[in-house]
Amino acid sequence: MSSRWTRWLLASGAVRHPDDAASTSTVLLSLFLVAPPEGWHAWGRQARRFFPHVDFDRLRLSDALRIVLQCLWLLLVRRPGEARHGLDLRQVLPRERRRWSERRHLQGALRLYWLRFKAWAVRRFPALLDRSRLRGSVEHAALHPFWDHWLASYACYALAVLLAVVCITTPFDIASQALFVVLLLAMALWVRRVPGPVPTLILVVFSITVSTRYIWWRATSTINDDTMANLIAGVVLLCAELYAWVVLLLGFFQTSWMLRRKVVALPADPGLWPSVDVFIPTYNEPLRVLKPTIYAAQALDWPKDKLNVYILDDGSREEVRRFAEEIGVGYLIREQHNHAKAGNINHALTLTDGEFVAIFDCDHIPTRSFLQVTMGGFLGDEKLALVQTPHHFFSPDPFERNLNSFRKVPNENELFYGRVQDGNDLWNATFFCGSCAVLRRGPLEEIGGIAVETVTEDAHTSLKLHRRGYRSAYLNLVQAAGLATESLSAHIGQRIRWARGMTQIFRTDNPLFGKGLSLAQRICYSNAMLHFLYGIPRTVFLTAPLAFLLLHAYTIYAPAMAIVLYVLPHMIFATITNSRMHGQFRRSYWGEIYETVLAWYITLPTTIALLFPKLGKFNVTAKGGLVEESYFDWNITKPYLVLLSLNLLGLLAGGYRLVTGPNDELGTVLVNMAWTGYNLFLLGAALAVAKESRQVRVTHRVHARLPLTLHLPDGKCLPCHSSDYSEGGMAIVMPHAVKLAPDTPLHVSLRRSGRSFAFPCLTVFTKGNRLSLRFSALSRQQEMDLVQCTFGRADAWLRDEARAHEGTPMHGLRDIFRLGRDGFHLLIVQALDYLDPLPSRLKALARRLATLLPRQPAPHTIQGKT
Amino acid sequence: MSILSVTGAKGGVGCTAVVAGLAGAWSRQKKAVLAFDLCRQNLLRLHFGLDWHERDGWHARLVAGRDWSGAAWRTPDGLSFVPHGSLRDGAAAEVLNNPHWLAAELASLALPSDCRLLLDTPQAGRERAQALAAATHVLVVLPPEPLSCGLIEPLEAELSAHGVAQEKLLYVLNRFDPTRQLDRDVELLLREMLATRLAPLPVHRDEAVREALAMQQQLADYAAHSQACDDFNQLATWLSIRLNGGAKGR
Structure with missing residues (x-):
């Protein structure tokens, strides 16, 4: 085509880029669509990066499907700037990065305003919000001599019982229950801020009230007796919940106040010691x-x-x-x-x-x-x-x-x-x-x-x-x-x-x-013993929503909203209170993982022991061994795989019910599906536990920073400290880098009660100022001394005891989802391994099909190439 | 002002090295220190990098009839020491006949009130008498040998004859090698005999001490991260407490 023709096209505005004037097809395109300023060709080259699995120079028939799928996927799920497989965040365009950082910035600003507001509120209303002042006034009130009078205390008990009966048994409609719960929650969140043991007890009271109210409501107004099956399912679930409630209450009683006993000194004269x-x-x-x-x-x-x-x-x-x-x-x-x-x-x-x-x-x-x-x-x-x-x-x-x-x-x-x-x-x-x-x-x-x-x-x-x-x-x-x-x-x-x-x-x-x-x-x-009967209740909780989703049995006969308003507060209060009491020793929701893993296995033995207590014999717990190969314990996971498939089936059934079921059932379906979803994550976490990681060492290393002297072969001594030790060796941090050949004979000496103990050892390796040693040819006496200088020290485990409180229970919840997800990932990987001997043609087909799947677009940097 | 006389339970146990090590440790802890060599071998100066041919020293000046106080040196890091000075055989200053000469001279020095004076004390002679008469405390350097247990009794008798009270008498184990059974046993025995008067940590036998002297450097300059250097720091800290009359325990 001549250059005049091109100029004319450009001048008339029919095309926007000289390249487009070169071919008829692009001219036609430009006539019907708004042409991109860089020209159709350049635009096309750029657009290719959204189809990394399609070769536009050699299009095949199946590419049509690929392009359609990819377009759909891009429309629905692609999120710009997100780092995914192989996409390096550094390569994301600066513009996109800025958008992300702006959002961060906004969050930071909001947080700053919130903190400022909090500080202002505490300054303005110190008696209501200042933690230490609140603690002081609460404890002052709790320790007031007024309570010592029998009349005062008994009057309070009577009042408390009356109040409890009212709070627990009064039937509420949905709006009143919502108001009640919200008020109580607001109070609990306010009380939670105050440190000290008294607010903990207040939270315990709240939690008991809400949970008991829930149980009362369950027992009095949610049992469905229209068919025998519904009745049985409902009663089984209620019994499981009753058990959980009893254990919760007994647990509160058992752990509400710690004695924190102090060591009693021995008499100075060892002659009096027994x-x-x-x-x-x-x-x-x-x-x-x-x-x-x-x-x-x-x-x-x-x-x-x-x-x-x-x-x-x-x-x-x-x-x-x-x-x-x-x-x-x-x-x-x-x-x-x-x-x-x-x-x-x-x-x-x-x-x-x-x-x-x-x-x-x-x-x-x-x-x-x-x-x-x-x-x-x-x-x-x-x-x-x-x-x-x-x-x-x-x-x-x-x-x-x-x-x-x-x-x-x-x-x-x-x-x-x-x-x-x-x-x-x-x-x-x-x-x-x-x-x-x-x-x-x-x-x-x-x-x-x-x-x-x-x-x-x-x-x-x-x-x-x-x-x-x-x-x-x-x-x-x-x-x-x-x-x-x-x-x-x-x-x-x-x-x-x-x-x-x-x-x-x-x-x-x-x-x-x-x-x-x-x-x-x-x-x-009783609580110590009842605690071990969690096998059946836990299994019931893991399967209860299925009764509705699969069999359409109304186990809790109540509107979905009412269920939410009773169940959620019961769980939230129990979690908040337990986290406050035990947050230092148990992360929230982790107990559920432990129970889920063990539930199936202890169900049968506890039931048998409950019925025939004389049966059974002692089994020794094996210790000091080594898991030599990482493996997935299929045997142990079997029951969980069954539960998992049931729950997945339940979720599918729930989806089906959502689409086909009557409108007034929607809420119930959603509640049950949410429950199933939570159970799925718990089961996923249980599966993650079954993946036995390989143990590298026969002897376990204890992390400890012990001062010691390293005696080098040239007669020099270095003051060092250990980073970990075991019966067989030690890792040492030296004051400066020393290069030693493997198997160089050395000595380390440690001091204990005014004496030195030296141990011959051999170098395993050195890396900078780190030295790894293994003890060699220790005599009986030296073995004994070594244990006394390491495991036997009076302060050997002091550091391990110190634990920080978990803070908020949300971390625990996040852990559940993380572990659950890991579990599923693991399961899929293992299953693929397990199914290895599939016919190769089937595998090839699967691979071919997989090429049709949408992909993450290539990063922008490809733009410059072509 | 505390004056610590450092003496060996017998000759050749590393007494001079202990004086140098302690002086270095204290000066690094920002304490005023003056180390004073009373031994005729005149070796302390070598630990502080003085030239072998340098003959000047307090005794040499006294014999020459000059003012001894001009013989002091100061290292770049602020540590002061007075070498003994080289003398011909048999030469000695008249003033030493007065056993309290050193005590009087030290008292007349314009030193800061928290200054620590370290006297490198010989095994015998009038210089020893001078040191013991001037000292507020005596640190005895013990070798990790069975001999040490036997040496303590006669030593304490001698020192008490010089008027050193038993509670002013402190001990440290030097050149201790924990890889040797005998060293460990000797420490156990000594700890039983001396209880809290024995420094809680011994000074290890560390090649770095000899190498530092061979290089004519202070230990901390030659091998700051050596066990011996660390030991001297610990010893200095323990002595600081004991010289101030604090904590009887370890």
């Missing part, structure tokens, strides 16, 4: 696991003539016997191995005669101060028969390892040892946990030794002691540490034993009945 036998029962654990415990037990700070250490070897192993002989500790075995650990200890009781018995599981390494800390109380109190200290673990349990939460999120144990046992102690109801405890021999023999009737001999023993009027004490000071269970299946096995044993006690020696216990003790023990 004699102690240390029992270390073992069955089949390797000597490697046993050794540190025995070394540390031998080194307990106690007069040597009053301390006797015994290995109670039920495995009767020659290796252990020789070891005991070499280092000079007692070695006890028995002919008949009945009643497992309890029988083992009882047998040892007949052969020894110390006034007190300290018991350590074979992998619980005591610190040197253990007896100094625990024994003081016994001397002042004749009736004190048991002092329990927490169980602490320096290796991650399966939950921590598989969810990667070790030292980040409090583990399953911490709630029990941080809060529950301390709360029990207020009511003299702390129970024996089988290890890390001291018992007085007299009372123990009086009740016939350790209880052998059930598989949780420990709790049963202390129950028997309490029935005889003896006291127990709990010291929340970590004075021993051990290994956590090594695999999820072992962990579940241990919990099954606990659940079964506690249920057995509940049946055979129910703490609610029988003589000798105070009401508070009965309540605390």
